[in-house]
Amino acid sequence: MVVATKAIVFSAIKYSEADLIVSCYTEIAGVKSYLLRNILKSRKGKLKASYFLPLTQLELIADHKNKGTLEYIKEAKINNPYQTLHTDIVKSGLVLFLSEMLKNCIREEETNQELYTFLENALHWLDQNDAVANFHIYFLLQLSMYLGFYPDASNIEQKYFNISEGNFQARNTNSYCLEGERIANFKSFFDIKIQAIKDIKLTKKQRHDVLELILNYYSFHMQGYQKPKSLAVLNQLFS
Incomplete structure (x- = not known):
């Protein structure tokens, strides 16, 4: 099921050479974990690793299968960009x-x-x-x-x-x-x-x-x- 939701990043862990497993707290479905394939190497994709710093607030379009497995993010953009949280x-x-x-x-x-x-x-x-x-x-x-x-x-x-x-x-x-x-x-x-x-x-x-x-x-x-x-x-x- 494709959903649109706000989300707060809890963690991002490197998986294999170019992937990330990201844990987010979503507004509509609580905690969800996502597999982001090739995000550490791709420069042209819609998703950027910099979006997934801890506690970043996002707006997501995601595919939730709700089977207890890793979900997938189709689109992401930063919601409420921080001014100091990751620089101070x-x-x-x-x-x-x-x-x-x-x-x-x-x-x-x-x-x-x-x-x-x-x-x-x-x-x-x-x-x-x-x-x-x-x-x-x-x-x-x-x-x-x-x-x-x-x-x-x-x-x-x-x-x-x-x-x-x-x-x-x-x-x-x-x-x-x-x-x-x-x-x-x-x-x-x-x-x-x-x-x-x-x-x-x-x-x-x-x-x-x-x-x-x-x-x-x-x-x-x-x-x-x-x-x-x-x-x-x-x-x-x-x-």
Whole structure:
């Protein structure tokens, strides 16, 4: 079935000498993987390898057979061209990290319009703004809402955060209850708009500690979670 859909690139892996296997999150069908034949050698084809950089937003004409095999892209063009996302060194590091997280966490081949819109808008904001040091923490916290395990913040004033239960509580009830400065800083990311993340003032170590906390939270609640390999690159950028 030939479809027209918007899509966000999660990854592109070289296959044989001239082919790419591309994983995309599509607006109409969730995660899809495509085989792009001879794209690394052909200069005259409709498809260019530069279209498939991580988190690029595309408009696709694709052939979806929906048989669990690799699909095919007939046409592609860039939708919402980025100005800084692939040229700014800090944002490029964030792109590598976030694309790896998204590929690990989103696997469903089904429509989720709210999630797609969130990703589209968040990436546009990242491209258009400069104060992005806290973006990945805010992004991952918001993403957990669409993945179904956003923390219960009804008792956010309490001292402890239980990463296994995903809630704030008054007492330390097990070894997964955390307290202290990192929990206070974590609380700063709740109930704010994305424009306000620049007002959260964290040292590099504090930011690292909050990121480690939310990644541990993901490891508890995301089946098949894998620690992102690009985390080391991200930590170097913010160290």
